[in-house]
Amino acid sequence: MKRATVIFAITFLFLAANAQKYMTRNGYIGFYSHTAVEDIKGDNNQVASILDISTGDIVFQVLVKSFHFDKALMEEHFNENYMESEKFPKSTFKGKITNLSSVDFSKPGKYDVTVEGDLNIHDVTNKVAAKGTIEVVTGGINANSKFNIVPEDYKINIPGVVRDNIAKNLEVAVTMKYTPVESK
Amino acid sequence: MKKPVKIVLISIVVLGVAGLAAGLFLFNKKHSDLNKVKPDFKIEASIIQKEFEENEASATSKYLNKIIEISGQIQSVKQGDGFASSINLKTGSEMSSVICTFSSSGDISGLAAGSDITVRGECSGFLMDVLLNNCVIVK
Numbered sequence: 150m151k152r153a154t155v156i157f158a159i160t161f162l163f164l165a166a167n168a169q170k171y172m173t174r175n176g177y178i179g180f181y182s183h184t185a186v187e188d189i190k191g192d193n194n195q196v197a198s199i200l201d202i203s204t205g206d207i208v209f210q211v212l213v214k215s216f217h218f219d220k221a222l223m224e225e226h227f228n229e230n231y232m233e234s235e236k237f238p239k240s241t242f243k244g245k246i247t248n249l250s251s252v253d254f255s256k257p258g259k260y261d262v263t264v265e266g267d268l269n270i271h272d273v274t275n276k277v278a279a280k281g282t283i284e285v286v287t288g289g290i291n292a293n294s295k296f297n298i299v300p301e302d303y304k305i306n307i308p309g310v311v312r313d314n315i316a317k318n319l320e321v322a323v324t325m326k327y328t329p330v331e332s333k
Numbered sequence: 334m335k336k337p338v339k340i341v342l343i344s345i346v347v348l349g350v351a352g353l354a355a356g357l358f359l360f361n362k363k364h365s366d367l368n369k370v371k372p373d374f375k376i377e378a379s380i381i382q383k384e385f386e387e388n389e390a391s392a393t394s395k396y397l398n399k400i401i402e403i404s405g406q407i408q409s410v411k412q413g414d415g416f417a418s419s420i421n422l423k424t425g426s427e428m429s430s431v432i433c434t435f436s437s438s439g440d441i442s443g444l445a446a447g448s449d450i451t452v453r454g455e456c457s458g459f460l461m462d463v464l465l466n467n468c469v470i471v472k
Contacts, residue, residue, distance in 0.1 A: 174432060174462060177416050194417040194434050195457070195464045214397065214457035215434075215464055221362045238393070238458055324416070 169203040171290050171327035178211060178323050180298075182316040189223060189315065191216040198325050200290065202254045205246035207264060207292075209323075213240055231305050237272045244277075252283050259284045264294065270303040281323065292325040367453050367469045370400050378405030378431040378463075382424035385459040396456040402471060403431060404451040410444050420444060420452075421462070429461055433468040441470070 176196030182189040195215040200207045213234035218224040228234040244266015246252070252260040265278040281294030297318040300307060307315055374396065381403065384392040405422035408430055412418050418441045422431040433452045435441055444450065451472050454465030 174460075175411055175416075175419050175434070192417070194413075194419065195432060195460070195466070197460050210460055212458045212460055212464060215466060217364075217466060219363070220360070221364050222360055224364075235397075239460075 169201055170330040171200045171202065172330045173198050173325050173327050176209070176323070176325040178209070178321065180216075181320045181322070183320075184314055184316055186314040189218070191218050191223075191227060193217070196323075196325070198327070199330075200292065200325075200327055202249075202252075202290070205249035207242075207244055207246060207266070209242040211240050213238055231300070231307065232271055240271075241269045242277075243267050246283070247278075252285075254285055254290070257285045257287065268298075270298075271305050273303040275302055288328065290325075290327040292323070292327065294321075294323040296321055364467060367400065367455070367467055370453070372402035372453055373399040375402040376404075378403055378422035379424045382426060382429055382431055382463050385463050386426065386429060389459050393458055397458055399456055400453060401456050401465060402451060402453045403433070403465065404449070405431065406449050407444060407446050409446050410441065412441070420450070422450070429463075431463040431465065433465045435468045444470075 174197045175194060176198050177192070177194050178196050179190065179192045193211055193216045196209060196211050198207070198209045213232045214228065216224070216227060218227065244264050247263045247265050249262075252262060260283045261280065262283050263278060263280055265276070267274050268277045277296070277298070279294050279296035281292060284291040284293070297320055299318055300315070381392075381396070381401070384395075403422065405424070408421040408423045410418075410420050413435075417434050417436065419432055419434040420441065422433065424430050433454050450470065452465070452468045453471050454468035457464045457466050
């Protein structure tokens, strides 16, 4: 992706920051596929994400290469055959919390939210919506979500012979622990 | 049964079993243990971060998927708390560091911010920071 854009966006976010922005660079996103043939789980612990609590804007960015699998061959197939991570190294989500008013960021507690936005995987962008929770805790904000995606929606071609080994609907789990961005 | 036919049949069975075993071995193969792998590069955290910042494309093609032994000063330690633990290494940039993420079994309880460290890991590229995965502590 265009690094200048990213740097610009980040710089802008930093300049505008006065504890309205929360960030993490070690967030977790994992996906899980269950079929009668086998279970497949990929974990990524290097997710960068920024949450703006004044507007509800939420952005996620991951390197496809940072997804890890228990079996080396799965990781190789994931990168080379399905995600083509050399060609499309990054995946992003840009969206908004649609019911921001139901979250009281000044009061510790757990709130149900809905997030809508554009999910880009494998160079294909789709509108998605997901339910999740925002938990206001001392010193930060935790966010969790689970939703499903269909690989074919992102032009990820899974050959017929192994199609039954991979779930039609992959479960995606998101766990973020945000800390405030200090204003400079 | 004639002897040559027998030999051929036995060979086919033996080859078949060997093939199956090799296939299963490859299918179940785990990641190589980075404690035992020779690094492709040995470099300081601030230098590799600068290379990525100045030219991400060329640094990516140089370092992606390579085993890198990286030295630097620990900026912060993040205990996994159910997820993989990681450390940030100081670089010349205030906003960008080198994040070394350890395998889920990795124990980093002895590490503290401010101390010097060398870790070995697999480079997965650059987001806001240089990212290393499956890290092990060298010293």
